Amino acid sequence: MRILFTAAPGYGLMLPIVPLIWAARAAGHEVLLATTAEMTEAGARAGLPVVDVFPDRDVWRELLAGVGSLGERPDVEQVAAADGLSEEYRKAARTGNPFGLFTTTMTEGTIAAGRAFGADLVVFTSDHAAGRLAAVALGAPALEVGNRVSWSTRDAETRERRDVYGDDEIVRALRAKLGIPAGQPDLIARVDPRAPSMGGLAAGQTDSLDGVPWWSMRYVPFNGGSVVPDWALRAPERPRVCVTLGTVVPVITGTSNLSVVIEALGGMDVEVVLAAGDTDLADLGELPGNVRSVDFLPLSSFLPTCSLIVHHGGSGTTAAALHYGVPQLVLPAFADNPMSARRVVDRGVGLSHDPATVDVAGVRNAVRRLLAEPAFRAAAREVSAEMATQPSPASVIERAVAAALQGVA
Known part of the structure; x- marks a missing residue:
């Protein structure tokens, strides 16, 4: 199976899913990571095939430059206007929502990469609307994976936060521009990596949201590789x-x-x-x-x-x-x-x-x-x-692939 993994361009946003991508590759599946900015190099150093879905700009560095409070730093919107970037980019920068900016800049490239790759399954992190929209555009089954232990879309509080899915206005504009069908992706499941006593699922516990099941998964830390002193x-x-x-x-x-x-x-x-x-x-x-x-x-x-x-x-x-x-x-x-x-x-x-x-x-x-x-x-x-008792990333991939092939969760 050909599995497209998508994540926003921050260390804390992308690195948590690397063990899941490794598990898919070790199981014999073809994998591709769709991200941008510094995370393309981080993914490549982790031994992954990576595609840069917004290669013309370093959106992460521009974002940090815009929100930095020390010294004289340029405003993201001013940079966009001066460089002749699209109104969509400037509108996203205007919201002050980094996830809206990621959605604006990464969605089109993620869809194109998924089509060229021939993705049979799309895996996106809960905070990455570009991956969610790509799954809809590609018409492929999808797996939503939580990449944080601080919150999950299982929690009503976080489902109400706009930055979980991206700004509504931005998403509507992208649907119209790119011809993305209305509605949500065909979700196999949502994955919650939190420990049971910290909001996650206990052994044998089941949960669902909008009829989509929740699966538990063990959080396996990945911070990069190095020569250990x-x-x-x-x-x-x-x-x-x-x-x-x-x-x-x-x-x-x-x-x-x-x-x-x-x-x-x-x-x-x-x-x-x-x-x-x-x-x-x-x-x-x-x-x-x-x-x-x-x-x-x-x-x-x-x-x-x-x-x-x-x-x-x-x-x-x-x-x-x-x-x-x-x-x-x-x-x-x-x-x-x-x-x-x-x-x-x-x-x-x-x-x-x-x-x-x-x-x-x-x-x-x-x-x-x-x-x-x-x-x-x-x-x-x-x-x-x-x-340590939660299902491993390998078992989650096996379950997701089986469900995608069968067309049922």
Whole structure:
């Protein structure tokens, strides 16, 4: 079977479905990932065949430039007007909704790629309307896959959010322009990757929305590949604490929160791994002696040896810590970060603090609690054990292909 996978061009939006694509390829199916911007290279590095569905622009970088709050950054709509881009592009930029911008720029190319590929099945993430519309245009059966542990379209609250499916006006315009039929795709199922105690489906539990069944799936973290350093494989002599703010937060809010965290941890008897990627750390000054800065190192390569992770609330980061049973301190930034923080606190696997008011004393107090109180580690390990019992991506692909071939769920 030829399976088209579609995802928006952000690390946290695309990387969660990579294990599912691997599972399909390992089962012998032909696969193609339709995305754009930096995720084309990320997908290729993951060993996947990728097509860039909007090759003329780097929509992700332009989006970050438009929403960044530090320094003089161009407005996305002004960039579009100056470069003679379509009214549809400018209208999407005007909404301030990144998912609407992705829908505008990626739908036509995704449909074209699916037709050229001869897709028998379309797999799209819940937040990616371009994939949803492509499935309708291609007339192919589809599988909707949740790519976050913070929310799911099973929740009434998130189904009401406009950015789950893209702006209605944008979608209507694309249907008219591209001749996309009315209605929704022929869904085989919707997939919820959340642990049962964090909103997901328990073993044997069934659910449906509009007559479409929900399937549970184990979240398998993928953060990229690298050569793993020797220290990452060894248990540390003192508690190892991972610190990361992901790829987007430093661009938009800078490193002020990071400065507070590093100052707090620098005065504690812990080993700190600062996973900052290509973030400019000049404003942090000289790092404390107990802080190891790594340019790029996948969380999955050293998180198993960590006693704690301090992060921004990105869904992929939250899920990776849950997978490995590591307690969390979340300083939620924006988007769905606060929802991730609520999930973490409600389940008892960690603590959260408003990054706007966090200080050195507050960070140290939270870190001491998370390292000293066994309830946090116990709860994190319980969730990890739950996740291990959920169906694997391989079993979900097998089930989806069987349903597509039979024409029934």
